[in-house]
Amino acid sequence: MTKSSAPGKIILFGEHAVVYGRPALAVPVTQVHADVNVTNADAAGIWVQAPDIYLHAELNTLPSDHPIAAVIHNLFFLSRVSPFPALNIKITSTIPVASGLGSGAAVTVALTRALSSHINYPMTDEHINAFAYEIEKLHHGTPSGIDNTVITYVKPVYFIKGQAIETFKVGQPFTIVIGDTGISAPTKESVADVRKLWEVDKAKWESMFDKVGGIANEARNAIESGKWKELGALMNQNHALLQEMTVSSPELDKLVSAAHKAGALGAKMSGGGRGGNMIALVESDQAEPFAKSLIEAGAQNTLITQVS
Ligand code: PMV
Numbered sequence: 240m241t242k243s244s245a246p247g248k249i250i251l252f253g254e255h256a257v258v259y260g261r262p263a264l265a266v267p268v269t270q271v272h273a274d275v276n277v278t279n280a281d282a283a284g285i286w287v288q289a290p291d292i293y294l295h296a297e298l299n300t301l302p303s304d305h306p307i308a309a310v311i312h313n314l315f316f317l318s319r320v321s322p323f324p325a326l327n328i329k330i331t332s333t334i335p336v337a338s339g340l341g342s343g344a345a346v347t348v349a350l351t352r353a354l355s356s357h358i359n360y361p362m363t364d365e366h367i368n369a370f371a372y373e374i375e376k377l378h379h380g381t382p383s384g385i386d387n388t389v390i391t392y393v394k395p396v397y398f399i400k401g402q403a404i405e406t407f408k409v410g411q412p413f414t415i416v417i418g419d420t421g422i423s424a425p426t427k428e429s430v431a432d433v434r435k436l437w438e439v440d441k442a443k444w445e446s447m448f449d450k451v452g453g454i455a456n457e458a459r460n461a462i463e464s465g466k467w468k469e470l471g472a473l474m475n476q477n478h479a480l481l482q483e484m485t486v487s488s489p490e491l492d493k494l495v496s497a498a499h500k501a502g503a504l505g506a507k508m509s510g511g512g513r514g515g516n517m518i519a520l521v522e523s524d525q526a527e528p529f530a531k532s533l534i535e536a537g538a539q540n541t542l543i544t545q546v547s
Contacts, residue, residue, distance in 0.1 A: 240278045243353035247271040247340040248389045249417060249509045249518055249544075252477050253398075253455040255433050255484055257383040259445070261452030262399045264407065264459060265389040266546050268417070273332040273345035275353040280325040285311060289330040289346075298323075306343060306377045310350050313370070318360035328354070335540070337423035339510020343378040344386035347371045367391050368404075380427045381434070395546065397459055410465035412547035414523040416530050418498070420490040421539030422514030429486045429511040436485065444484075451480050462546075471505025471520045478507035486512030490537070495519075497536030501529050 246267040253263025280286060285298035287307055294307070301308035307330070315323060330350065334342040348371050355362045362370070371387035385398045397405040437444040454477050461470040478495055481487050487495075491508040494517045498506035503519035510516060521529045523545070530541040 240276055241353050241357035242274065242276050243349045243356070244272045244274045245345040245349040245352070245390050246393055247334040247342065247345055248386060249340065249415065249516070250385065251415075251509070251518070251546075252458045252473065253451055254510055254512070255430070255481070255486060256448035256451035256455075257385055257398060257400060258381060258430060258433070259437070259448045260400055261448050262397060262455040262459075263383070263385055264395070264397055264455055264462070265385050266395045266544075267389055267393045268340060268542065268544050269393070270542055270544060271332075271334040271340060273330065273334055273342065273349045275346070275349040276327075276329045277353045277357040278327045280327045283325050285323060285326045285328065287311075287328045287330070291330075291332050292336065304377055306347065306374055307350065309374055309377055310347055311354065313373070314351060314354055314358075314360070317370075318355070318358055320358050320360075324358065326357070335419060335423070335516075337425050337515065338419055339426070339508075339512070339515035340417075341386045341390055344371060344375055344390045347374045348387065348390050364391055378427065380430055382426075382430075397455075407459050408463050409547050410463050412523075412545050413462075413465075413467060413470070414521055414526050415544050415546060416498075416503075416519045416521055416526055416533065417509070417542040417544065418494045418517050418519065418530075418533040418538035419540040419542075420488070420494060420514050420516070420537075422488070422490055424488075424511060424514030426511030429513050433484060433486065447480055447484060451477060454480070467504055467520065471503065474505030474507045474518075474520060481508055481512060488513050490514065491517050494533060494536060494538055497533060498529075501532040501536075503529070
């Protein structure tokens with residue numbers, strides 16, 4: 240049996256603008272993960288079992304652009320495995336789907352690692368990351384690549400599309416509470432909607448993206464020097480710009496307001512938006528009661544994560 244696991248992630252700053260070349264910051268969330276087990280099967284075929292998405296099928300019955308099928312086909316093509324071995328592939332995940340926590344990229348990375356190691360086709364992290372980026376295009380259309388990068392390397396990442404990967408230092412650990420609206424919203428749609436609006440008024444949108452990029456750069460400095468008040472204010476500014484970009488939602492805004500009332504140093508939506516998760520920066524000893532107040536305000540779930 241060959242096993243692999245990959246974490247979730249949150250985008251701290253810069254979602255959407257990152258698709259247009261501005262910097263963004265993201266960190267892994269190891270409390271949630273996708274896990275893949277590959278075993279040799281007795282019966283011919285490649286049997287994929289992913290109970291979380293109600294999938295139990297033989298590879299050849301899946302559409303070729305299905306992200307899981309695409310990982311397997313492309314990996315076998317690259318490694319020149321022939322004939323295909325008989326395999327059972329079991330995929331489970333505790334990362335909520337379509338909620339901004341990187342579930343698709345985590346499944347891709349864990350599956351690629353487990354399968355490549357099972358068929359003795361060694362891949363470097365760089366290779367896995369590039370491979371996962373191609374698969375992300377099936378999930379997201381025009382992804383920036385930030386999800387696959389932070390999930391492959393499991394490190395805080397300062398990300399600019401097309402540039403060498405930089406990690407950033409965390410001056411002092413800080414605590415983020417993640418609140419889930421419970422609404423699943425495909426990133427592909429919000430990214431496509433932003434593109435349509437950008438095409439209509441590029442000057443306006445480029446200027447918003449510039450502001451977001453500036454915030455991401457200031458946030459990196461604040462994180463490196465442990466200036467939490469400043470970091471919180473930057474989260475609020477980033478959220479206001481995401482609202483202007485039309486990617487927030489009433490449910491996200493409600494949780495962000497509740498976060499402010501409950502004493503967050505800053506709060507914003509995270510990821511593709513329109514649903515999914517929001518994040519709040521809190522004093523670490525306040526995290527538990529804070530998470531409770533998000534649930535009282537309607538969050539379906541919360542996670543507390545320490546960024547270090
Ligand atoms: O919804 P998520 O967590 O997959 O994040 C998407 C982030 C975007 O900037 C909206 C898209 C991207 O590819 O970077």
